[in-house]
Amino acid sequence: MAFKSDIEIAQEAKLEHIRDIAAKIGLTEDDIEYYGRYKAKVDYNIMKRLENKKDAKLILTTAINPTPAGEGKTTTTVGLGDALRRLGKNAMIALREPSLGPVFGVKGGAAGGGYAQVVPMEDINLHFTGDLHAIGAANNLLAAMVDNHIYQGNELGIDPRRVVWKRCIDMNDRQLRFVVDGLGGKANGVPREDGFDITVASEVMAIFCLATDLEDLKNRLSRIVVGYTYDGKPVTAGDLKAQGAMTALLKDAFKPNLVQTLEGTPAFVHGGPFANIAHGCNSIIATKMAMKLADYVVTEAGFGADLGAEKFLDIKCRFAGIRPDAVVIVATVRALKYNGGVPKDRLNEENLEALRKGLPNLLKHVENITQKFGLPAVVAINRFPTDTQAELDLIKEECKALGVNAVLSEVWAKGGEGGIDLAKEVLRVIDEGKNNYKPLYPLEMGIAEKIEIIAKEIYGADGVEFTAAAKRDIETIESIGYRNVPVCIAKTQYSLSDNPALLGRPTGFKITVRNVRISAGAGFAVALTGEIMTMPGLPKRPAAENIDVDANGRITGLF
Numbered sequence: 001m002a003f004k005s006d007i008e009i010a011q012e013a014k015l016e017h018i019r020d021i022a023a024k025i026g027l028t029e030d031d032i033e034y035y036g037r038y039k040a041k042v043d044y045n046i047m048k049r050l051e052n053k054k055d056a057k058l059i060l061t062t063a064i065n066p067t068p069a070g071e072g073k074t075t076t077t078v079g080l081g082d083a084l085r086r087l088g089k090n091a092m093i094a095l096r097e098p099s100l101g102p103v104f105g106v107k108g109g110a111a112g113g114g115y116a117q118v119v120p121m122e123d124i125n126l127h128f129t130g131d132l133h134a135i136g137a138a139n140n141l142l143a144a145m146v147d148n149h150i151y152q153g154n155e156l157g158i159d160p161r162r163v164v165w166k167r168c169i170d171m172n173d174r175q176l177r178f179v180v181d182g183l184g185g186k187a188n189g190v191p192r193e194d195g196f197d198i199t200v201a202s203e204v205m206a207i208f209c210l211a212t213d214l215e216d217l218k219n220r221l222s223r224i225v226v227g228y229t230y231d232g233k234p235v236t237a238g239d240l241k242a243q244g245a246m247t248a249l250l251k252d253a254f255k256p257n258l259v260q261t262l263e264g265t266p267a268f269v270h271g272g273p274f275a276n277i278a279h280g281c282n283s284i285i286a287t288k289m290a291m292k293l294a295d296y297v298v299t300e301a302g303f304g305a306d307l308g309a310e311k312f313l314d315i316k317c318r319f320a321g322i323r324p325d326a327v328v329i330v331a332t333v334r335a336l337k338y339n340g341g342v343p344k345d346r347l348n349e350e351n352l353e354a355l356r357k358g359l360p361n362l363l364k365h366v367e368n369i370t371q372k373f374g375l376p377a378v379v380a381i382n383r384f385p386t387d388t389q390a391e392l393d394l395i396k397e398e399c400k401a402l403g404v405n406a407v408l409s410e411v412w413a414k415g416g417e418g419g420i421d422l423a424k425e426v427l428r429v430i431d432e433g434k435n436n437y438k439p440l441y442p443l444e445m446g447i448a449e450k451i452e453i454i455a456k457e458i459y460g461a462d463g464v465e466f467t468a469a470a471k472r473d474i475e476t477i478e479s480i481g482y483r484n485v486p487v488c489i490a491k492t493q494y495s496l497s498d499n500p501a502l503l504g505r506p507t508g509f510k511i512t513v514r515n516v517r518i519s520a521g522a523g524f525a526v527a528l529t530g531e532i533m534t535m536p537g538l539p540k541r542p543a544a545e546n547i548d549v550d551a552n553g554r555i556t557g558l559f
Helices: 007-010 018-024 042-052 074-084 100-104 121-125 131-151 202-212 212-222 243-250 284-293 303-318 333-339 354-371 389-401 411-432 447-459 467-479
Strands: 032-034 040-042 057-063 091-095 116-120 158-163 167-169 179-181 191-195 196-198 225-229 235-236 257-261 266-269 298-299 325-333 376-381 406-409 463-466 486-490 510-519 523-527
Touching: 007 116, 007 121, 018 040, 018 266, 032 158, 042 523, 057 074, 057 303, 057 411, 074 091, 074 116, 074 257, 074 325, 074 376, 074 389, 074 406, 074 411, 091 284, 091 447, 116 121, 116 257, 116 298, 116 411, 121 325, 131 158, 131 167, 131 202, 131 225, 131 243, 158 179, 158 191, 158 212, 202 212, 202 235, 202 243, 202 266, 202 303, 212 243, 225 486, 284 298, 303 325, 303 333, 303 354, 303 447, 303 486, 325 333, 325 354, 333 354, 333 389, 354 376, 354 447, 376 389, 376 411, 376 510, 389 406, 406 411, 447 486, 447 510, 447 523, 463 467, 467 510
Parallel strands: 057 298, 057 325, 091 266, 091 298, 167 196, 325 376, 376 406, 463 510, 486 523
Antiparallel strands: 032 040, 040 257, 158 225, 179 191, 225 235, 257 266, 510 523
């Protein structure tokens, strides 16, 4: 049988009209706004009539540290949702929206793969319903208002050297990390150093995903700290009276996007922060709405359990007042062998020794979920044709020693049918009810102490080294009233450490924090570690080189 690419599988699929997908979860045409036949926005005001409905069981999907071999976390999330519906459960999926940066860069999209995808895949991976453009516009409106205020007389006394609000664009563009703007004479503004973040790393994106309703969205936007006055006082978006216009730009984007899987399972795809440089979870409004419309909701958190899952459990769950009923940790034989030192071109060969060396990475993530956060977990082995029985058995044995079952998942090749065993195990651990979830740290603890707890408990570090700049940042943040906030650590996704070359389960290392920022509207402090960037760059051979469109508008080369 000839191999089919993800886009070919998606383009050959026969999709149901979005009104029929909406009907599966009790929504009428009055509840949705059509974006063509296969996409719709759902009115957030329906939450008022759903408030007395019982919440669904929530299943969080996470993974080991990502590798070039791939793990298939989104694919597993989609396949698990399809499998639950095959078992007769009223299930929904809640995912993040893809960023154009990875789509045209190296990582790819975020719609799943093989026969476990959300569709229409091209739309979701490209402009979709325009949410990310609206977020970028709101961000850049605030940036324009900051510089205009300074130009028009600077009534608030903003120090141009201490403007911390950056512009953003949803594209990997390293050229924009550090810029000088306002050049060309008095009529063009006040010259100052500036820079761009990728849109998905912006605070507006974080606020968009953590806001519980439109009023909360506006209030959070007003609290954004854009800079400091000459005498060190913070200046907010509210001081500039920007929050109303920003909310106006976001009000339609804030409505969750309804799509479907290849098997017709309803799915929300809404909000898209990266988990290595932001909090990495889809929007609270979409998750909570799904939990009112279904009996089981499968969601995901970006990258490994050291990043997305930790932020889901320490940040999103606090703000949303939710907790998972089970956690699925995705791993592959190939990725674990890579963690054990096998080069990418030799991952198809059986190598039990390398697998044994790489397994501690998976076991650390299992330990984090079950022992640090007190949650029941299932390991999903995303099966590849080259996996041998001996390799699969080794993973199962090692997981069983930690009290966790590892189950084969074949959703990429078989869709929901390939996830039936995984779904049954997830249902079993949910029914067992052994859930002792608790956040990792109390909010009353200082910012530096919270960072140290995450580094030691989740990453396995010996400690944290704060640069002089980071210490000053923390002192400033706490002095303006933001001591009791969670922390969002920006760190490489490729390692439990802040050094992407340290694979497996490294020991004897420290995390270096070089800067700490306050995202007052989002409600957390961001710690930048190692060499992590909030504006990625394109690789030597970007995926954009392979993407094309024919005379009929049919896209090719998109995975």
